[in-house]
Amino acid sequence: MAVRALVFDVxxxxxxxRSGVAEAFRACGVADNPExxxxxxxxxxxxxxxxxxxxxxxxxxxxELHLVTLGDLLAERGIDLSAEERSRLVAAWHRLDPWSxxxxxxxxxxxxxxxxxxxxxxxxxxxxxxRHGDLRFDCVLSAELVRAYKPAPEVYQTAACLLGLxxxxxxxxxxxxxxxxxxxxxxxxxAFVDRPLEYGRGSAGRADPAADESVADLLELAERLEGGR
Amino acid sequence: MAVRALVFDVxxxxxxxRSGVAEAFRACGVADNPExxxxxxxxxxxxxxxxxxxxxxxxxxxxELHLVTLGDLLAERGIDLSAEERSRLVAAWHRLDPWSxxxxxxxxxxxxxxxxxxxxxxxxxxxxxxRHGDLRFDCVLSAELVRAYKPAPEVYQTAACLLGLxxxxxxxxxxxxxxxxxxxxxxxxxAFVDRPLEYGRGSAGRADPAADESVADLLELAERLEGGR
Numbered sequence: 001m002a003v004r005a006l007v008f009d010v011x012x013x014x015x016x017x018r019s020g021v022a023e024a025f026r027a028c029g030v031a032d033n034p035e036x037x038x039x040x041x042x043x044x045x046x047x048x049x050x051x052x053x054x055x056x057x058x059x060x061x062x063x064e065l066h067l068v069t070l071g072d073l074l075a076e077r078g079i080d081l082s083a084e085e086r087s088r089l090v091a092a093w094h095r096l097d098p099w100s101x102x103x104x105x106x107x108x109x110x111x112x113x114x115x116x117x118x119x120x121x122x123x124x125x126x127x128x129x130x131r132h133g134d135l136r137f138d139c140v141l142s143a144e145l146v147r148a149y150k151p152a153p154e155v156y157q158t159a160a161c162l163l164g165l166x167x168x169x170x171x172x173x174x175x176x177x178x179x180x181x182x183x184x185x186x187x188x189x190x191a192f193v194d195r196p197l198e199y200g201r202g203s204a205g206r207a208d209p210a211a212d213e214s215v216a217d218l219l220e221l222a223e224r225l226e227g228g229r
Numbered sequence: 230m231a232v233r234a235l236v237f238d239v240x241x242x243x244x245x246x247r248s249g250v251a252e253a254f255r256a257c258g259v260a261d262n263p264e265x266x267x268x269x270x271x272x273x274x275x276x277x278x279x280x281x282x283x284x285x286x287x288x289x290x291x292x293e294l295h296l297v298t299l300g301d302l303l304a305e306r307g308i309d310l311s312a313e314e315r316s317r318l319v320a321a322w323h324r325l326d327p328w329s330x331x332x333x334x335x336x337x338x339x340x341x342x343x344x345x346x347x348x349x350x351x352x353x354x355x356x357x358x359x360r361h362g363d364l365r366f367d368c369v370l371s372a373e374l375v376r377a378y379k380p381a382p383e384v385y386q387t388a389a390c391l392l393g394l395x396x397x398x399x400x401x402x403x404x405x406x407x408x409x410x411x412x413x414x415x416x417x418x419x420a421f422v423d424r425p426l427e428y429g430r431g432s433a434g435r436a437d438p439a440a441d442e443s444v445a446d447l448l449e450l451a452e453r454l455e456g457g458r
Contacts, residue, residue, distance in 0.1 A: 114356055124393030127343055127367050138356050139369045144391070162373070164353030 003189060003225065005163050006109055007118035007141060009150075009174035012198045014106075015096040015129055017042065024092030028085045035200055037073070044069035049120060049149040059147045061122035066090045093121075094128035098135060099195065105218020106135055112225040114138045118159050118172065120149045139163070151182025160188070173221065177208040184210065191221055232418060232454065234392050235338055236347035236370060238379075238403035241427045243335075244325040244358055246271060253321030257314045264429055266302065273298035278349060278378040288376045290351035295319045322350075323357035327364060328424065334447020335364055341454040343367045347388050347401065349378045368392070380411025389417070402450065406437040413439065420450055 011017050018038045025034035048065050051057035060068070067090050074081055081089070109115050116139040117126050126140045139162075143149045146158045160167045167187030174180050175195040183190050192208040193215050208214065215221045240246045247267045254263035277294050280286035289297070296319050303310055310318070338344050345368040346355050355369045368391075372378045375387045389396045396416030403409050404424040412419050421437035422444050437443065444450045 114360070116356075122393075123368060123391040127345075127392065131343070131367060136365060138360060139352060140367070145374060162352040163356065164351075 002169065003113060003171045004165050004169040005114035005116065006171045006173055006191070006221075006225075007116045007156075007159050007188075008106075008137075009172070009176065009179050010117055010119035010121055010126060010129060011093075011096075012195055013173065013175040013193060014102050014135070015098050015133065016197070017093065017096050018198065018200060020096035021089070021092055024089050028081060028089065030079060030081075037077075039199060041066075041069060041073050044072065053149050053152050061144060062093065062120070062125050063090050063122070066093060094125055095132050096129060098133040099197075099217070101217035101219050103133060103135055105222060106137070108219060108222035109225065110136065110138065112222065114163060116141045116159070116163065118150075118155070119143065150179055151185070153182065153186040156183050156186035156188050160186075171212070173218075175206070177206060177210075180208050180211055191215060191224075193217065193221065231398065232342060232400045233394050233398040234343035234345065235400045235402055235420075235450075235454075236345045236385075236388050236417075237335075237366075238401070238405065238408050239346055239348035239350055239355060239358060240271075240322075240325075241424055242402065242404040242422060243331050243364070244327050244362065245426070246322065246325050247427065247429060249325035250318070250321055253318050257310060257318060259308060259310070266306075268428060270295075270298060270302050273301065282378050282381050290373060291322065291349070291354050292319050292351070295322060323354055324361050325358060327362040328426075328446070330446035330448050332362060332364055334451060335366070337448060337451035338454065339365065339367065341451065343392060345370045345388070345392065347379075347384070348372065379408055380414070382411065382415040385412050385415035385417050389415075400441070402447075404435070406435060406439075409437050409440055420444060420453075422446065422450065 008014055018035060021038035022034040025037050048069055052059060067086060070086055070089055106115055115137055117137055118141045119126055120143045122144040123140055123142045126142055130137055141159045141162060143155050146154050148154055160170045171189040171191055172180060172183035173191045173193055175193050175198060180190040180192060190211045191213040192211040213224050237243055247264060250267035251263040254266050277298055281288060296315060299315055299318055335344055344366055346366055347370045348355055349372045351373040352369055352371045355371055359366055370388045370391060372384050375383050377383055389399045397418060400418040400420055401409060401412035402420045402422055404422050404427060409419040409421060419440045420442040421440040442453050
């Protein structure tokens, strides 16, 4: 069965959250290794999403959860920022730049099939990111529509259902093996895209040997799809 | 408060369902006044959607409901079509041409704010129509996400919520006063766009004196927004 639509993870896969968030820390006067702060903030994300998925925390969107994890981070490090500065840091996640291949790569992939987001970020956040980066999607799909976070199977299954497709007609594209593993469990096909700079130069490499495709960027992904593989 | 996003009705407002559906009847060999058949098919839509909204019919998407209303129409008129021909007629609603101002008009409006669909059509149908007409939306919103049909207030309210806006920051654009009235009851602003050809030449004119804006096409709407009105 052919791939009819591709759904893309966004943070890390399409946009460079680390540089944008570090820059926002710098703009708040927190200039002492802001990249490390960005990494620490991001590292708090799997746990709080798991709390939502296991019911120990009520649903919250990324703006709400980012504010909670930022508060924890600042408290632990003894950094004092005003409510307004915290709001600006949370808002920085709405204006992250895409990796250099993404705009043209999405256009190339769109010629082969439907292109949608499938992010844990909420719809309004994804709309802002797409407008900021001039990224064209046929549809913005989000965990928010299900009120459960990836890798919960219903997120991937609902994406297939909303696109009117069988899960095997849908391919999840991500830089994160845990996301692709969740997609596979839900019956989707998977493409791993390498983003060696997501955590900065010299960070640990990743790979997903179980993925149907492994590519260096979205232009290579479009070529693979052209080849009918 | 400024308008931050515009949500567009699709059938009749952005795309010409009558010509496309009549053409599909013609392609099935039903050449005896296919425009009237298209009108009759479309006229069965408010009632079946109301049945879903009042709970007397389980949720069904437009493909499913179109198949039901087509069956009723053909039975009443004694027209015999195969299951495959019926499927092709239902599929015709996925490939309707936009009115001539729509593609450029949406681009112009997008420069002023977020542009999304807000249609009773399901997500997969809207994605197909947008791709067919090369229409660019920032987001595809649908009654399907709420499992209730316009003019139910939750459809409009959920659109505002998903876009992260207050209802008054959102403007509903439609050619149908009943849709705009539903949007107003939910707190949205409204723009009436005149589509005098929706039901063919010489059909009854429409107007919505209660709308915040009334325009002849989407390019005029973009101009009004530019003017900051």
